Amino acid sequence: MNAYDIAVIGTGPAGAMAAYTAAAANKRVLLIEKEQLPRYKTCGGGLVFRGKSRLPFSIEATIEKECREIEVYFEGSKRYFSARREEPIISMVMRDSFDSLLVTKAREKGAELLEQCTLQGLTQEENGVLLQTSMGEIKATYVIAADGALSPTAKLAGWEESRKLIPALEYEVTVNPEDFERLSRTTRFDVDAVPYGYAWCFPKKNHLSLGVCSLKKxxxxxxxxxxxxxKKLQINELLSASAHGFQIPIAPRTTGFSKGRVFLAxxxxxxxxxxxxxGISNALYSGELAAKALIExxxxxxxxxxxxxxxxEERLLSELKTSSLMAWIFYAQPSMRNLLIQKYGQRGCELLTDLFMGKKAFPDNLKQRLREKIPLLRFS
Ligand SMILES: Cc1cc2nc3c(=O)[nH]c(=O)nc-3n(C[C@H](O)[C@H](O)[C@H](O)COP(=O)(O)OP(=O)(O)OC[C@H]3O[C@@H](n4cnc5c(N)ncnc54)[C@H](O)[C@@H]3O)c2cc1C
Known part of the structure; x- marks a missing residue:
């Protein structure tokens, strides 16, 4: 039976980055992926600069379009805010080629890849984990579960569901050249186009990725x-459209991120x-951290x-906590949010952009600062 230091389940950004980091430190790494690569992944494919700039290699070959301007619209209001930066705020990728490139980089460092191999069971033993896969048994000292929103590995390792999973629908569409020219100049978010959520228009090389998501279950x-x-985008004719729906987990597990020798990213x-x-940038980051923890x-x-x-805890978990509070105000308290937008709308758009860029940290003590500004504010 083959034995590895680390078996990584899933070749999305979390798995590929974990494998890259561990293999670069001379660990024997096996990447297990149930699909054949490159595989389609339901995703808007918007990689924010914060995630891209941390990568230790270039991904230029997979970038469909660089967006240096974002626009944020609010339903029922004629106002919109926009922000520009010299460097690309969001790099648009298609996840099949982007994820494949990450896997190639991990393999160049020595990681092995098993494609079309599904993890079916796991047994934690004293010094390692025995994996039952569609291609037979594999032994590893550690497992990094990077198998996405459904994470069968987490279930097999005994985690109960405690994340908040929200629905999202994404369409890859081709439109006529005039509409494409008009809609591909910026990256656009339309807040409240969905109750408790937003819609997006992300331009790719030759098509648009349009999507809708609700941040509430x-x-x-x-x-x-x-x-x-x-209709809002004034697209009257679609030359082609393919629809993809999936879930996004927007609250971390409450029962920890490791159990014995299994780690989640x-x-x-x-x-x-x-x-x-x-989710791409935190997937890349947490994959790297999981590998670092095992190496150390x-x-x-x-x-x-x-x-x-x-x-x-150094950064990611507190950022998610702050962001969760921002989301509560943004989506669940529209009247308060609209008040804040009236007063600080452009500043808010600049802050969001700086967060995307990784140029500003998530605000500390947000609760307290908001209470000072709005004394009547009550948090749930
Ligand atoms: C509609 C939609 C739009 C989105 N748009 C954006 C966006 O524009 N920007 C952004 O940053 N994020 C976006 N996200 C979120 C982003 O796609 C995810 O957060 C990100 O892909 C998470 O990466 P991951 O590596 O954790 O998992 P994934 O990318 O989901 O990768 C998991 C991998 O595990 C494999 N796998 C699963 N089960 C098994 C098994 N049993 N055995 C072996 N392999 C297995 C899967 O085939 C897959 O390759 C979007 C999500 C959705 C649903």
Whole structure:
């Protein structure tokens, strides 16, 4: 039976980055992926500068379009805000080629890849984990579960569901050249185009990625809101459209991110941003942190679990907490939000952009600062 230091389940950004980091430190790494690469992944494909700039290699070859301007519209209001930066705020990628490039980089560092191989079971043993896969048994000292929002690995390892999963619908559409020219100049977000959510228009090389998501767990017919969004964008004719729906976990697990020798990263852990549902950059970051924790801690799974928790607490977990509060104000308290927007709308848009750029930290003590500005404010 083949034995590895680390088996990584899933070749999305979390898994590929974990494999890259561990293999670069001379660990024996196996990447297990149930699909054949390159595989389509439902995603708007907007990689914010904060995530892109941390990558240790260039991804230029997979970038469909660089967006240096974002626009934020509010439903029912003629006002909109926009922000520009010299460097690209959002780099647009298609996830099949982007994820494949990350896997190639991990393989160049020595990681092995098993494609079309599904993890079906796992048994934690004293010194490692025995994996049952569609291609037979594999032994590894540690497992990094980077298998996305559904994360079968987390279920197999005994995690109960505690993340908040929200629905999102995405369409890859081609439109006529005039509409494409008009809509591909900026990246556009339309807040409240969906109750408790937003719609987006992301330009790719030759097509648009349009989507709708609700940041609240609710029964909702997203297709209707998508149809309304097409009208809002004044797209009267679609030359082609393919629809893809999936879930995004926008609240981290409440029961920890490691169990014995199994570690969770990316969507499996619930690390997408609660305000924007942007998940690629935190997937990349948490994959890297999980690998670092295992590299630093050697054979001791207890030390590895503690190290991973400490690394996550350095930045990521507190950012998610602040972002969750921002999301609550933004989507669940529209009258308060509208007041804030009237007064600080452009500043808010600049702050969002700086957060995307990684040029500003998430605000500290947000609750307290808001209470000072709005004394009547009550938090749930
Ligand atoms: C509609 C939509 C739009 C989005 N738009 C954006 C966006 O524009 N920007 C952004 O930053 N984020 C966006 N996100 C979120 C982003 O897609 C995720 O947060 C990100 O992909 C998480 O990466 P990951 O590596 O954790 O998991 P994933 O990218 O989901 O990768 C998981 C991998 O695991 C594999 N796998 C699953 N089960 C098994 C198994 N049993 N055995 C082996 N392999 C398995 C899967 O095939 C997959 O390749 C969007 C999400 C949705 C649903």
């Amino acid at each position: 609710q029964k909702i017919n997203l297709k209707e809101y998508y149809q309304a969004y097409l 990316g969507d499996a852990a619930g690390f997408a941003d609660p305000l924007t549902a942007e 801690s050697g054979e001791s799974s207890v030390a590895a679990g503690q190290t991973y928790q400490a690394l996550l």
